[in-house]
Amino acid sequence: MTSARVFFFGGIASYRALFGWLSPWVFIPSLLVAPVFQILLFVYIGRSAQLESDEFYVIGNAIQYAAIPCLFAMTHLIAGERFQQTLGYILITPARRLPLFLGRALPVVVNGFFVAAFSLVVGGAIVGMQVPASAWGPIALATAVSAFSCTGLGLVNAGLGFVVRETSVLSNIIFGLLLVFTGANVPVDQLPRWMQIVSEGMPFTHGIEAVRRLADGGALADVWGLIGLEALIGVVYGAGGYALIRAMEVVGRRHATLERA
Amino acid sequence: MTTARLLWVGWLMQMKMLARSSFNTLLGIVYPLFFATVAFFMFRAGDDPKPLLYASLGAAVMGIWGATSTAAGGSLAQQRWHGTLELLVAAPAHFALILLPTTIAMATIGIYSMASTLLWGWLVFGIDVQIGDPLAFLIAVPATVISIGALGFLLAIAFVRFRQAWALGNMLEYPVWLVSGFLVPLTLFPGWVLPISWALAPTWGIDAIRGAALGGSPWEDIAMALALGAGYVAIGVLLVQRTLRAARTKGTLALS
Amino acid sequence: MGCLTRLGRVNVVEAIDLRRTYKTTTGTIRRRSLEVEAVRGVSFEIAEGELFGLLGPNGAGKTTTIKMLITLLIPTSGSARVLGHDVVQDARWVRKHIGYVFGGDRGLYERLSALDNLRYFAELYAVEPRGQRARIDELLELVGLKGREKERVEGYSRGMRQRLHIARGLLHDPPVVFLDEPTIGVDPVGARELRATIASLTAAGKTVLLTTHYMFEADALCDRIAVIANGEIVAQGTPAQLKAGVADGSVVEVELFGVEEDRVERVRTLDGVRTATLEDRDQKQLLIVQTAPGLELTHAILSQLNGASIGRVSSREPTLEDAYVQLVTSA
Numbered sequence: 036m037t038s039a040r041v042f043f044f045g046g047i048a049s050y051r052a053l054f055g056w057l058s059p060w061v062f063i064p065s066l067l068v069a070p071v072f073q074i075l076l077f078v079y080i081g082r083s084a085q086l087e088s089d090e091f092y093v094i095g096n097a098i099q100y101a102a103i104p105c106l107f108a109m110t111h112l113i114a115g116e117r118f119q120q121t122l123g124y125i126l127i128t129p130a131r132r133l134p135l136f137l138g139r140a141l142p143v144v145v146n147g148f149f150v151a152a153f154s155l156v157v158g159g160a161i162v163g164m165q166v167p168a169s170a171w172g173p174i175a176l177a178t179a180v181s182a183f184s185c186t187g188l189g190l191v192n193a194g195l196g197f198v199v200r201e202t203s204v205l206s207n208i209i210f211g212l213l214l215v216f217t218g219a220n221v222p223v224d225q226l227p228r229w230m231q232i233v234s235e236g237m238p239f240t241h242g243i244e245a246v247r248r249l250a251d252g253g254a255l256a257d258v259w260g261l262i263g264l265e266a267l268i269g270v271v272y273g274a275g276g277y278a279l280i281r282a283m284e285v286v287g288r289r290h291a292t293l294e295r296a
Numbered sequence: 297m298t299t300a301r302l303l304w305v306g307w308l309m310q311m312k313m314l315a316r317s318s319f320n321t322l323l324g325i326v327y328p329l330f331f332a333t334v335a336f337f338m339f340r341a342g343d344d345p346k347p348l349l350y351a352s353l354g355a356a357v358m359g360i361w362g363a364t365s366t367a368a369g370g371s372l373a374q375q376r377w378h379g380t381l382e383l384l385v386a387a388p389a390h391f392a393l394i395l396l397p398t399t400i401a402m403a404t405i406g407i408y409s410m411a412s413t414l415l416w417g418w419l420v421f422g423i424d425v426q427i428g429d430p431l432a433f434l435i436a437v438p439a440t441v442i443s444i445g446a447l448g449f450l451l452a453i454a455f456v457r458f459r460q461a462w463a464l465g466n467m468l469e470y471p472v473w474l475v476s477g478f479l480v481p482l483t484l485f486p487g488w489v490l491p492i493s494w495a496l497a498p499t500w501g502i503d504a505i506r507g508a509a510l511g512g513s514p515w516e517d518i519a520m521a522l523a524l525g526a527g528y529v530a531i532g533v534l535l536v537q538r539t540l541r542a543a544r545t546k547g548t549l550a551l552s
Numbered sequence: 553m554g555c556l557t558r559l560g561r562v563n564v565v566e567a568i569d570l571r572r573t574y575k576t577t578t579g580t581i582r583r584r585s586l587e588v589e590a591v592r593g594v595s596f597e598i599a600e601g602e603l604f605g606l607l608g609p610n611g612a613g614k615t616t617t618i619k620m621l622i623t624l625l626i627p628t629s630g631s632a633r634v635l636g637h638d639v640v641q642d643a644r645w646v647r648k649h650i651g652y653v654f655g656g657d658r659g660l661y662e663r664l665s666a667l668d669n670l671r672y673f674a675e676l677y678a679v680e681p682r683g684q685r686a687r688i689d690e691l692l693e694l695v696g697l698k699g700r701e702k703e704r705v706e707g708y709s710r711g712m713r714q715r716l717h718i719a720r721g722l723l724h725d726p727p728v729v730f731l732d733e734p735t736i737g738v739d740p741v742g743a744r745e746l747r748a749t750i751a752s753l754t755a756a757g758k759t760v761l762l763t764t765h766y767m768f769e770a771d772a773l774c775d776r777i778a779v780i781a782n783g784e785i786v787a788q789g790t791p792a793q794l795k796a797g798v799a800d801g802s803v804v805e806v807e808l809f810g811v812e813e814d815r816v817e818r819v820r821t822l823d824g825v826r827t828a829t830l831e832d833r834d835q836k837q838l839l840i841v842q843t844a845p846g847l848e849l850t851h852a853i854l855s856q857l858n859g860a861s862i863g864r865v866s867s868r869e870p871t872l873e874d875a876y877v878q879l880v881t882s883a
Binding site: 076 | 319330331337338469470471484
């Protein structure tokens with residue numbers, strides 16, 4: 036198999052094989068209904084506390100919720116392969132590792148983008164959010180890049196899954212951290228200094244800010260820097276996650292822990 | 297007497313199992329703290345301490361529903377996967393009496409997160425929650441737990457036919473947090489939402505708990521919560537008969 | 553109580569033309585529904601104190617039949633009675649008076665100890681609270697788990713789980729016990745001990761229905777056997793009666809090394825050959841041919857196999873296993 040084929044078909048096949056997300060009974064409740072309610076929850080808390088505009092919470096939560104598919108899907112793919120004891124087989128194929136993993140990451144990114152875009156549109160419609168028509172294209176770009184960067188974090192999470200037994204505990208905690216630190220519901224400049232520093236290095240922080248500015252009428256030129264930062268963060272996490280998994284693979288080969296017992 | 301024993305033993309066994317799972321304990325305690333932290337930041341903006349107290353108790357009870365909704369939704373599917381569901385159905389005891397204590401146990405575990413949220417609010421945000429009426433509080437909390445457990449029971453049996461029932465239970469986590477008024481006064485909602493809020497026991501439960509802590513009579517709220525809980529159980533019992541009959545006809549009890 | 557037969561024996565379990573059809577759907581986009589008839593008119597009776605075996609290959613309908621009898625499945629048609637009570641109309645009564653044990657790793661609460669598992673089920677089966685502790689102790693002794701009851705089930709071996717299942721099924725001292733493949737996946741020594749325990753149940757006066765696909769197990773334990781294949785009973789009787797069905801012939805066994813199915817087919821078409829089955833034995837294959845009585849067919853068989861590598865050839869008396877194969881393959 037050429038690298039390109041490994042990238043596309045290997046990725047999609049493993050995604051479908053390991054992931055019940057494609058069942059409408061999971062997809063619709065967990066990825067379409069839940070994020071809309073998360074948006075509504077924080078919109079109303081915002082109204083109750085009389086802070087930011089509805090738009091603020093719609094954008095923040097729509098993008099933050101992409102963490103669910105990005106983190107869980109990515110982690111499940113790797114952990115699932117371990118559970119089914121296919122990881123060893125995949126790692127010993129002659130296919131080059133990078134396209135292999137990137138191929139697995141791509142459907143995850145697409146999934147994350149779709150979820151964020153859906154809840155952005157639906158949540159926005161419910162609160163009557165006004166967005167200039169020309170902004171939708173750049174917003175889609177910023178959203179996609181955010182999904183990409185969180186998927187990178189998902190790869191790190193997947194690597195940690197080799198040592199942590201209950202991967203869903205870790206994934207949920209990361210979801211919570213993303214809720215608090217990325218300015219999804221609390222403007223970053225209102226957080227304590229140390230939290231602001233952490234925010235800078237998290238996925239979503241810059242993407243959310245970019246989308247907010249675009250929705251307010253900003254131009255793509257204004258937010259290139261933010262989108263670029265978001266992409267960079269994705270690359271760093273992705274590379275780190277990939278390195279971690281390779282390292283775990285080596286450790287696993289030495290200690291025969293590649294497959295879960 | 298047998299009924300009481302059955303409920304007690306069922307509750308005890310389920311508590312043992314839940315307490316031995318890091319997913320339920322660690323995550324159950326930590327996860328609501330993230331939402332509470334966001335809420336505290338949001339309500340802290342002004343000078344008035346009352347919104348923070350209001351939010352603190354609300355966030356604390358969110359953990360009880362969080363511990364119940366997904367777990368209850370998926371509990372029968374999980375039992376089916378473990379091969380224990382058919383054993384429970386084959387037993388002579390009434391299935392409702394077997395299922396109810398399990399969902400009440402799930403809600404009981406939520407008390408851990410309630411405690412951790414109040415503690416977190418106090419340690420990190422300086423929210424000092426004084427319990428105005430301790431007796432009423434000590435009654436309001438179990439009443440809320442039991443009525444939320446009853447709602448979980450209804451969910452569990454309503455979703456039993458779905459293999460991915462956990463996802464349906466999970467889907468209801470946010471909506472109940474929203475419309476039960478844990479962090480949002482009901483006055484902010486459009487009129488058509490209110491009957492839904494009133495039909496949910498958690499709405500009355502949080503009112504009772506806030507009343508007991510902050511002043512205000514909780515007794516009517518406690519009564520409403522328990523009455524609704526009894527209603528959920530009654531509906532659930534009717535559903536149990538129908539659902540088990542359907543499962544035995546279609547042969548879906550044991551399929552994993 | 554049960555229903556009297558013509559012979560005056562009490563029938564504790566009666567299955568009357570039980571049928572069970574499943575509807576399944578295939579395909580994700582275009583769903584087609586299929587009807588699978590798992591059980592097609594099964595009838596038998598079990599007398600009091602009998603150890604009755606339901607013997608058949610995987611997928612024959614044994615588990616489906618047993619689940620109808622224990623009230624977990626409603627028959628599509630037909631009826632069943634346990635101790636005189638209909639399994640559908642009087643489900644609750646039936647549940648109080650039967651024990652159900654199935655094989656496999658599942659069916660226990662992993663995070664609880666064996667003791668807690670038994671205490672829980674004792675409660676579900678309304679075992680007298682005052683007598684629970686004693687009863688549980690007694691059963692732990694019987695199944696050989698005494699001393700390990702406080703350990704969590706997640707650490708139990710397959711054999712231990714199986715023994716715990718049996719203890720659980722006997723908590724309320726039911727007069728009728730249903731065992732679904734109780735020794736499956738258990739090591740030979742453990743399985744032998746389990747069989748001894750099962751045999752002791754009827755010695756204690758209980759009526760037992762056992763499903764299995766192990767012929768020797770049915771032969772060793774059961775008073776009577778019903779052979780089920782493709783959802784139908786193809787033969788019923790004592791082990792001796794079933795053996796008699798093939799006793800008037802003989803069996804030729806031929807060791808082979810890589811023979812194709814079409815040659816086996818040619819052997820089947822020979823006059824006087826009742827069945828011919830090919831079994832894999834590691835590197836070799838074993839061709840087992842059942843022949844009609846009074847015929848010497850060894851040469852004919854070998855000539856059909858001309859060209860194949862042949863090892864040992866032997867001729868012997870038929871066993872219950874051969875009877876079983878004949879019944880099952882002709883179904």
